[in-house]
Amino acid sequence: MQKRFPSVSLSSYRIGWSANKRIAIVAIVVTALLAIAATVAWLSGSNEQGQEHASPSPASSPSSSEAAPKPAAGSGSVLKPPQIAEPVEYAKAAAQMLWSYDSRNTSRDQQLAGMRAWMTEETTYADWASVSGQVPDPVLWSRMADQDQHASASVTEGHFPSAFKAALADDPSAITQAYIYVVTVNGKQQIAWKKGGGGAEERAVTLAVQCRPDHDCSLAAIAPNVTQ
Structure with a gap:
């Protein structure tokens, strides 16, 4: 029987958030419109996070503060960021990218480089650790x-x-x-x-998602699903 390895996705690679980080994320979701600059800046500087995956296959966790490979490494099959200025549509495209991968023709470094291209260039708001943490460690990627x-x-x-929406209305x-x-x-994710x-x-x-006026959107962070 073929052994199934974990997928590159939030639900397969669940992030263990510290109490302080949970508070910061909740603040982003609920009150970010009141103090977003200070809150997200604090978030992007707090890089300690654990990881747990649901597969029975043993593997070590990737580093949450792992630096992104240079774009020159190529991005393999990773979807390219679209030129979209509407946040919901951009988020939908970003989610599809995060749930898609092909270990047959894409190295782990290429996967990371491709994902990095979606990130905002404003380092104050970019939480790269939350995004790169979705990718399995090198040993597990090799097994995949x-x-x-x-x-x-x-x-x-x-x-x-x-x-x-309530905070925005306020x-x-x-x-x-x-x-x-x-x-x-x-x-939905299809795995083979x-x-x-x-x-x-x-x-x-x-x-x-960051969407400044007259600019295409970009990804700032992956957050826990703390609110619907």
């Missing part, structure tokens, strides 16, 4: 490649969580400092490997 494991994804819907002007929007995306192995799983992820 040995099994020709690959995944595609479809998105069913994306929306602003109710707490975010103070519409507060978002103009960082223009970071919180979006929850739902979809050698000898016809495969399966499908429902996926959900909450993303922080």
Whole structure:
């Protein structure tokens, strides 16, 4: 029987957040529009996080503070960031990227480089650790490649969580400092490997997306699904 290895996705690689970081993320989702610059800056500087994955296959966790490979390394099959200026649509595209991979023709460094291209260039708001932490460690990626494991994804819907919409309604002007929007995306991931192995799983992820006026959106962070 073929052994299934964990997929590159939030629900397969669950992040263990410290109490302080949970508080910071909740602040981003619920009150970010009131103090988003200070909160997200604190978040991006706090890089300690544990990891747990649901597969029975043993593997060590990737470093949460791992530096991104240079873009010159190429990005293999990783989807390219689209030119979209609307936060929900960009978040839906980003979720599809996060749930898709192909270890047959993409190295782990290429996967990371491709994901890094989606990130905001404003380092104050970019939490690269939350994104790079979705990628399995080098040993596990190699095992996935040995099994020709690959995944595609479809998105069913994306929306602003109710707490975010409430905060926006309370103070519409507060978002103009960082223009970071919180979006929850739902979809499905199809996974396949050698000898016809495969399966499908429902996926959900909450993303922080930066969309400044007259600029394309970019990804700021992956957040826990603390609100709907």
